[in-house]
Amino acid sequence: MPLLERKGRQLTLTEAGRVLVSSAERIFAEVEQAKTELAHLRDGVEGAVQLASFPSVSRLAVPQALAFCVNEGRPVEIGLHEMEAHESLPALRRGEIDLALVDEYDPLPALVEPGTEFTPLFSEQMYLVLPTKHPLAQRALPLTAYAAEPWLTCQVGTLCHAGMVSACADAGFTPEIAYMSNDFTVLLAMIEAGLGIGFVPAITIAQTRYDVRCLMLAERPLRRRISVAVRSAARSRPTLRRLINAFTAVTANLDDTFRLGTYRCGPG
Structure with a gap:
């Protein structure tokens, strides 16, 4: 049974392909839910969180968020991957990473990604x-x-x-x-x-x-607007929830903190 069909110069999913994709998404969501329940049974002990970010926000928020978790007595281990939003969101959807720090820009429309939740951090x-x-x-x-x-x-x-x-x-x-x-x-x-x-x-x-x-x-x-993205089915995993809360806490007062006006940004 064919899963793809050609329409002009493009390949699109057949009805069977769409059914298979929908089923795969449901299975993936159930796997995420199982991971969450197992994490709760293990009292929140999980492996390293795979986090995607990009340089300007990695420098600002990642060390502070990890330190916040340490100070709360619940340190989080991460694997850090340098990715832009157009790379990290597909990787998040495929399950290759767990969280993604993403940037959006006015006047572009807000990001919409099925099965993904965005927590705004600062602009x-x-x-x-x-x-x-x-x-x-x-x-x-x-x-x-x-x-x-x-x-x-x-x-x-x-x-x-x-x-x-x-x-x-x-x-x-x-x-x-x-x-x-x-x-x-x-x-x-x-x-x-x-x-x-x-x-x-x-x-x-x-x-x-x-x-x-x-x-x-x-x-x-x-x-520029910065947010943290997570798969909806994985949001309640204890370590992910803890890290999202940490990012929210350490960036809580950053909205327009850096108001420069007309500014010479250097010596002189």
Whole structure:
């Protein structure tokens, strides 16, 4: 019985394929529930939690959350995997990881993933960052004023890249992208060297010292939202619940903590 059929240039599931996928999802949910019940019987003793995260939030939240669990007398062992949201959510769905710290960007729509629950942690401003001596660096201008500049951004496929391109499109232009990296500290170093401009989250700017100018756009500012994702069927597992609570606690006061305004982010 065929599970796939070709429609034009695309392969889609047949009715039998859809039934099989639905059955697999139910079985997977039952396995998750069994893991949860066994964990309760073992008084919460579980193996390492497989956690997906990305550099800017890993530096900020992961050590603090683990320390929080230690201070509560219930340490958690983790395996840390560096992944962006477009990689971690499919891995979460496949059961390869247990939790994922994910980022979303306005003006993009909120993430929706079947069988997955998102716990919001904090949101922050994305600042437009320019070299200090750039002629447009003295004050924030409409985004269109920067249309001719070379841009630096995260890799194609990331929500960060999509959010930046969407913000520029809303302003009426397509950015010329000169360099891409998923490490915001690399982008800051390249901006400091005069290689372009780009959006960088406030927490990364606050944690580093680069000689750059940070501008908060007045019109339709780009924002980043951070949340922790877990499979719905696994949410009540004691170790996962403990780690989610720890992330919530250590990020509770971070919403817009890093308000920089127009700021020279470095010496001088």
